[in-house]
Amino acid sequence: MTPTQQSASAPSYWRSIVLWPAFPALLLFVIAFAIDAALNPNLLSVNGLIGFGSSNLPLVVASLGQAILLIGRTIDLSIGATISLVNVVAVSLFTAGFGMEVALPLATLVGVAFGALNALLVVYLRINALLATFAVSFVAGGLALRVQSAPGGSIPFELVMWMMDSYAGVPVALALMLAAAVAIVAIKRSTFMLRLYAVGGDDAKAFASGIQVTRVRTIAYLLSGLFTGLAGLATTLAIGSGDPLIGEAYTLQSIAAPVIGGVAILGGSGDPLGAIFGALFLVVTSELLLGFGVSPFYQQFIVGIIILTGLGGVVVLQRVLAAWRARGAAASRRRILEVAP
Amino acid sequence: MSSIVSRAPGPTPTRLVRFRALVRSPLSLPVAIIVVLFAIGAAVRPDFVSMGSIWGLLSVASLLAVVSVGQTIVIMSGNQGIDLSVGSVITLAALVTSNFSAGLDQNLPLALLAVVLVCALIGAINFVGVYLVGIYPLIMTLGMAFVLAGGAFAFAQDYGPTSPSPLLLAVGGAKLGPVPWLVLVAAVVFVAMTALLQWSRYGRQLYLVGANPRAARFAGIPVWRIYLLSYVLCSVLAGLTGVLVFGFAGSVNLSIGVPYTLMSIAAAVIGGTALTGGRGNIAGPFLGAIVFTVLANLLIVMGFGTADRQMMSGIVLVAILALTAREKAGRI
Numbered sequence: 001m002t003p004t005q006q007s008a009s010a011p012s013y014w015r016s017i018v019l020w021p022a023f024p025a026l027l028l029f030v031i032a033f034a035i036d037a038a039l040n041p042n043l044l045s046v047n048g049l050i051g052f053g054s055s056n057l058p059l060v061v062a063s064l065g066q067a068i069l070l071i072g073r074t075i076d077l078s079i080g081a082t083i084s085l086v087n088v089v090a091v092s093l094f095t096a097g098f099g100m101e102v103a104l105p106l107a108t109l110v111g112v113a114f115g116a117l118n119a120l121l122v123v124y125l126r127i128n129a130l131l132a133t134f135a136v137s138f139v140a141g142g143l144a145l146r147v148q149s150a151p152g153g154s155i156p157f158e159l160v161m162w163m164m165d166s167y168a169g170v171p172v173a174l175a176l177m178l179a180a181a182v183a184i185v186a187i188k189r190s191t192f193m194l195r196l197y198a199v200g201g202d203d204a205k206a207f208a209s210g211i212q213v214t215r216v217r218t219i220a221y222l223l224s225g226l227f228t229g230l231a232g233l234a235t236t237l238a239i240g241s242g243d244p245l246i247g248e249a250y251t252l253q254s255i256a257a258p259v260i261g262g263v264a265i266l267g268g269s270g271d272p273l274g275a276i277f278g279a280l281f282l283v284v285t286s287e288l289l290l291g292f293g294v295s296p297f298y299q300q301f302i303v304g305i306i307i308l309t310g311l312g313g314v315v316v317l318q319r320v321l322a323a324w325r326a327r328g329a330a331a332s333r334r335r336i337l338e339v340a341p
Numbered sequence: 342m343s344s345i346v347s348r349a350p351g352p353t354p355t356r357l358v359r360f361r362a363l364v365r366s367p368l369s370l371p372v373a374i375i376v377v378l379f380a381i382g383a384a385v386r387p388d389f390v391s392m393g394s395i396w397g398l399l400s401v402a403s404l405l406a407v408v409s410v411g412q413t414i415v416i417m418s419g420n421q422g423i424d425l426s427v428g429s430v431i432t433l434a435a436l437v438t439s440n441f442s443a444g445l446d447q448n449l450p451l452a453l454l455a456v457v458l459v460c461a462l463i464g465a466i467n468f469v470g471v472y473l474v475g476i477y478p479l480i481m482t483l484g485m486a487f488v489l490a491g492g493a494f495a496f497a498q499d500y501g502p503t504s505p506s507p508l509l510l511a512v513g514g515a516k517l518g519p520v521p522w523l524v525l526v527a528a529v530v531f532v533a534m535t536a537l538l539q540w541s542r543y544g545r546q547l548y549l550v551g552a553n554p555r556a557a558r559f560a561g562i563p564v565w566r567i568y569l570l571s572y573v574l575c576s577v578l579a580g581l582t583g584v585l586v587f588g589f590a591g592s593v594n595l596s597i598g599v600p601y602t603l604m605s606i607a608a609a610v611i612g613g614t615a616l617t618g619g620r621g622n623i624a625g626p627f628l629g630a631i632v633f634t635v636l637a638n639l640l641i642v643m644g645f646g647t648a649d650r651q652m653m654s655g656i657v658l659v660a661i662l663a664l665t666a667r668e669k670a671g672r673i
Contacts (some may be wrong), residue, residue, distance in 0.1 A: 077603070121659060126668045128616055130423075134603045135662060138655025145648035252483055265477045266421075297498040300491030308484035312474045319475065 015328070019321055021262030022274030024314045028260070029281040036284050039291035046166050053173025054163050057234040058083065059279045060177055062250050063257035064184050065227030067275035070258050071193075072220040073200040073267025074122060077133040079228050079254050081140035082114045083247030086232025088144050091153040091242030100159060107236070108229035114140055115225015119218040137251070144244040151243040155236060163237040176234070177276070184272045187223070196220055201268030257282055260310055262318065282307065367613025367620075370665055371628035374611075378635045386642050394638075396521055402627075402634040403527035404586055405601065405608055409626030410534050411578030412605040415478070418571040419551035419618025425482040426467065427579040427605055429489035430460055431598025434583025436493055438509070439593050440500045446508045456580045463489065464576030468569045486602070493595055502593045513588025523585060527627070530578070535623045543570055552619030607658065608633055611665050632661065 017023060042048045062079050069076050090107035094100075114136065121132040165172050187193055195216045198206040207213045235246055259265055260281060261274025286303045294302060363369060382389035408427050415422045434456045441452035463485065470481035505513065512522045538544035550557040550567045558564050582601065587593050610616060611632055612625025636657055640650045 121663075125663050127659070127662045128610065128668060130616070131607055131610055131662050132659065134607065135655045135658035138651050138658065140655075142648050142650070142652025142655060145651065149648065252486070256480070256483065256487075259477075259480050265479055298491075298495045301488065301495045302491070304484065304488030304491040307487055308470070308481075311476055311480055311484050312470060315474060315476050 019325060020271065021269065021318070022271045022277055023262070024317045025261040025274050025277035025281060028310060028313075029277045029284065032281055032284040032288055036288045036291060039288070046169055046171060049174055050164055050166060050171040053171045053177055054234075054238045056280065056283045057173050057177055057180075058231045058238065059250060059253055059257065059283065060276050061180055061227050061234055062231035062254040063261075063275040063279040064180060064272055065224035065231070066254040067184075067258035067261070067263050067270070067272040068187070068196070068220050068227070069224050070255075070263045070265055071200045071267060071270060071272065072196045072217055073203070074129040074217060074220070075133065075255070075265075076115075076118055076221070076224055076228075077130060077251055078114060078118065078137035078140050079224075079231075080247040080249065080251035081137040081144065082111055082225075082228045083232045083235055083250050084244050085114070085140045085144040085147070085247075086110050086229050087236045087239075087246055088148040088153075088242040088244050090233065090236045091155060092147055094155045095153050100156065104233060108226065108233060111227075111229020111232055112222060112225040115221045115223070115228065118225070119221035123214050123217045123221065141244075148242050148244050151241065151245075153242040155240055157240075159237055160240040173238075180230075181273060181276055184276075188272060192216065192219055197268055199267075253279070253282060256307060256311070260307070260314055262314065281310065368622075368624055368628060371611055371613070371625070371632050374632050374661060374664075375628065375635055378632070378639055382635070382639045382642060385639075389639070389642055392519065396516070396519060396524065398634050398638055399527075399631070400521035400523040400589075402630045403521075403523040404582055404589060405604060405633060406527050406627045406630035407530050407585065408579045408582040408601050409605040409608040409612075409630050410530060410623055411575035413609040413612070413614045413621050413623070413626045414534075414538075414547070414571050415575045416606070416609055416614050416616060417551045417618055417621045418547060418568055420471075420478070420554055420568070422471075422478050422551075422568075422571070422618060423482065423606065423616075424467065424572070424575050424579075425479065425602055426463065426485040426489060427575065427582075428598040428600070428602030429486045429493065430463055430576050430579040431583040431586060431601050432593075432595060433463075433489050433493045433496070433598075434460060434580035435587035435593040435597055436496055436500075436502065438584045438587050439502045439505070440496075442503070442506050442509065444503045444506050446506045449506055449508060453584065456584055457577055460576040460580030461573050464573035465569065467576065468572040471572070472565055472568050490595075497595060505588045505591060509584070509588035510591060511588075513585060513591070523589065526585065530581075531623060531627060538623060543567065547571065548619055550619075604633060607662075611661055613665070 020026075037043050040048075043052060062083060066076060066079060086107045089110050090103055093103035093106060098106075117139075118129075118133050118136055121127050121136065122129045125132075163173055167175075195206070195211045196219075198209070198211055199213050199216050203213050206216075231250070232247070236242070239246065255265075257278035258270070258272070258275035259278065261270070261272075261276070261278030263270030263272065263274055282303075285306050286299060289299050289302055290296065379390055388394060408431065412424055412427060415424045437456050437459055438452045441455045442448040467478075467482055467485055470476045470485070471478045474481075476484075504510075512526065515522055517525060538547065546557065546562050546567050549560065550562060550564055554564055557567075579598075579601075583598060586597060590597065605626075608629030609621070609626045610629070612621070612627070612629035614621030614625050636654060637650075640653050645653055
């Protein structure tokens with residue numbers, strides 16, 4: 001009995017890793033990062049990792065917020081504009097003479113407030129999420145331009161230095177990225193997340209089984225707003241100044257990242273951790289092309305094709321894995337039937 | 342048998358019934374919004390409703406209307422259909438027109454042909470990604486938008502932009518009598534697309550496929566052909582918008598199409614197109630486009646600055662959506 005049990009458990013361990021929804025993105029990221037590091041060994045130095053961490057932290061954090069929403073079968077198109085708003089609010093609070101113990105939490109609260117506004121429109125007024133959050137992106141973008149009409153301003157120098165610092169060879173930015181990963185794993189294990197998966201899978205069934213759908217989705221928007229606020233802070237610390245349009249690109253990238261990471265846009269499945277790998281794959285591929293000496297003019301075009309191929313590849317891979325899973329289920333059913341009299 | 346006939350004697354079309362049908366039509370709400378916006382405009386500045394300003398407004402709305410019609414068709418085809426690549430298609434089409442026509446009228450047919458071919462190809466690739474590979478339309482067309490934006494950037498580096506040819510400039514800015522050419526082009530698109538949806542086999546099948554693709558498949562409809570044609574039509578109409586935008590603006594830049602992506606979706610939805618597919622008509626996106634343009638003009642007339650205008654249009658858009666695009670509750 002014992003040897004057969006061992007031989008049965010070893011492959012099933014690998015199976016569970018391969019069948020992990022975030023696995024394709026992890027694989028893509030590891031391959032892209034390895035090639036990138038081989039082309040540019042400087043990337044693995046402490047300074048290289050500091051640059052890598054601090055410039056990519058905002059997208060990673062924003063993608064986590066978007067991933068939570070996608071799992072709950074909703075979406076936020078205002079993330080980019082809100083990141084800009086958080087950025088200019090933080091800078092203008094510093095300019096007004098507030099210390100960081102006031103400026104940083106207040107700016108983060110702006111993100112949460114916009115999460116609450118989205119929840120009000122999408123969850124309570126039941127406006128289509130795509131359109132409601134698109135409209136909110138106008139409000140946030142307009143407010144950002146109102147607060148600061150052109151790039152400028154600065155934040156305390158020691159904050160920028162802290163982001164560029166490292167302790168015992170570990171860059172602060174990378175440590176923060178790790179903290180975000182730990183946070184999302186903790187959130188994933190909560191009852192809230194269990195309910196959110198149910199709501200994202202089928203909200204009518206979730207409601208019928210006693211889940212308060214509106215409350216769960218509201219919490220999802222508030223959490224996502226918190227992540228957006230933190231992404232805004234990460235942006236502020238990375239660039240050290242204010243720019244009312246800095247966040248524009250993040251909206252669509254924050255959707256692409258979780259999807260590459262195996263989170264289905266129709267909700268109810270996927271691992272939010274995959275969003276981190278998806279986001280890092282996105283940024284590493286664009287760096288990679290520069291390493292290959294591709295003209296910057298063609299960079300975006302080729303990155304776009306790689307992303308599209310990646311998206312298609314993930315979908316095809318998931319279908320293959322689903323077939324594999326179904327075969328495994330059929331095999332285990334057969335085993336049960338054989339054992340049963 | 343006779344009892345069945347006598348049991349269903351449809352209501353006689355009295356004036357009240359006809360009025361009720363008019364109010365319940367999905368088009369009555371955008372019309373009401375337009376009237377209200379015009380009334381506010383007239384109160385702020387009396388010449389807001391002059392003929393000249395209305396024609397100018399309609400010609401700007403025509404640009405958005407043409408791309409919104411394509412968006413409407415893709416949304417109506419159902420299966421989560423949506424096209425987020427239209428903005429990039431508009432930019433690319435404007436660039437292609439600028440490059441192929443090189444400012445000369447005699448090159449314009451060639452440029453138009455190039456635009457139609459490129460856009461049809463883009464639509465076909467969207468279809469392949471959505472239908473054959475199985476990527477969700479939102480994601481597929483988003484990826485396509487990435488690719489095309491990059492392609493437009495690379496294209497613009499190799500081929501510098503030129504000015505529109507005189508004919509294209511005339512279409513973009515001049516008038517035939519009191520009517521701007523842009524409005525005439527939009528009117529042709531309106532008539533052609535309405536005819537296509539009302540009387541062609543494709544049009545009738547589109548409604549069924551959008552409402553229930555399974556039923557459509559069992560009814561023997563070649564569902565893939567409907568999807569293919571919808572995505573191709575959408576991209577080609579976006580390409581046409583790109584050509585018109587080029588003539589209207591008189592120049593081209595890499596972000597010229599960006600605002601159209603989400604505005605085309607919003608215009609379609611305000612015009613009564615259901616995002617779940619199968620419901621909608623061609624008049625809807627036209628009215629939606631007019632709503633947007635009147636709103637933008639009204640905010641300018643009221644003297645708001647850029648930032649406030651953006652903010653206000655967001656707030657008003659929320660209000661309009663709360664009236665037009667509310668969904669059912671997720672409960673039994």
